[in-house]
Amino acid sequence: MGGTVLQPSAAVALEPLHSLRVSVTHHPGTSLFCLLIDALGMPGQGVPPTLRQAVRSAVPADDMNRLAPLLEGYGFPDCFAPLAGPDLPSGLERLREQDLSEVSEQARGWYESSPAPAAEWARVIERPAPYLAAFARVFSAIWEAYAVVWQRAQPLLWRETERVGTATVTGTLDVVLAGLANPCWRVEHDTLYCPPLHTARTPCREAGQGLVLAPLVCGSATYSISSDGSAGTRLSYPAPGLALIPGGDPVQPAADSLTILLGPARAAILRLAAHTPTVGEIATALSSGSATYHCRFLESAGLLTRRRRGREVRLHHTPRGRALLDLMS
Known part of the structure; x- marks a missing residue:
């Protein structure tokens, strides 16, 4: 029985990411x-x-x-x-x-x-x-x-479509999926894990079915997982960069492909990592209190790693992170 359910628990098989059929839909x-x-x-x-x-x-x-x-x-x-x-x-x-x-x-x-x-x-x-x-x-x-x-919000939605497309062709779809809705969603070994919140309903996803991403334009904390019929499983999540102030300025396009893919803070951190900084140096450069959170996300995505140098722990690109930075430059 298909339907719309907010914030369910689920473990969605992505089997495997390199061949997963992914689409983005814009529907209110x-x-x-x-x-x-x-x-x-x-x-x-x-x-x-x-x-x-x-x-x-x-x-x-x-x-x-x-x-x-x-x-x-x-x-x-x-x-x-x-x-x-x-x-x-x-x-x-x-x-x-x-x-x-x-x-x-x-x-x-x-x-x-x-x-x-x-x-x-x-x-x-x-x-x-x-x-x-x-x-x-x-x-x-x-x-x-x-x-x-x-x-x-249409420019913002099309920017998200471009972001998903970029991730698909560059082999970084797991980075996008892991950061879709909130820090609780995570990707491990070709599975997207979503912890229990309001309900324990878990939609089934058959082998070979695709994944439909549906960016939402309504609130910063709303997401859902549901069946999308033969298309597979639908993940609905807040569109990145969401700003809902009636009469506000139109959404401006992102400056470059890396920013489209990772967002401005994480793109800046990946670029700064070329100088092997500490997390504290990253926080100072970005004037941001969330630098630690973003660095951990990039580490979990396999783009950064930490190495001890004397009494300091510094960030370094992984081969994957270096390749992504070179590709998006």
Whole structure:
């Protein structure tokens, strides 16, 4: 049973990275769901206050009250999400026009396979029409408040597509995957590990299926893992460099390929490592208190190593790190 679930636990086989089919999709559907969850007062999404207020002011209160009990498990079946189409309004129209018997069947499958509130989902299975209409109205209202943010973020999303493409052709996809959502996600031996948070639902990924990366434009702390049908497993995560200030400046393009791949701080550290600095020297050069965190990430990605020189421990490029720096220069 396919569906959208926020922040599950999973161990996603990447089998092996050099032949893994990876794609990037730009669709606001999951971002809309995250905004809906946030509007209901559920914590953990990292939505900016200005955007949160705009969404809460837009959504119909009666519909929100109807849907709230259904979303206690931070998820719902795909039949209640905006369906795929050339644009979001057409996806919402397709959502409204679904066959009610099929919606009821999907709701039944979701109820039987997930920790959903029994009484409320029994009502959905019996009479899906009011709930389908409520989801459509709520998502339409959220989209009205959110569309300008989504449009302004398009350069950022295309930058992320370029970053994933660069990682794929340079053999550094593990570096990108390990830093997608938060420090808890990690890649080890062709497996992406995601620890338990709100729910323990674990999607299955069959051998030979691909990986779909879906950068989100809604909050700094929202991510999910779900099935994407025959395409494989979908990883949804905050788009790197996310800045959601309505009316703010457009996203500026990154200066170079290494910055696109690693981000500005990690790219700068990899370049500075040519001079075999200490972590303290890195922190001073970048005027950053997060230098230790970024250095550890680059070490775990196999790009840097530490060597003791007398009383000092200095950073050095690994052969992989040197090769990546040469390739991106």
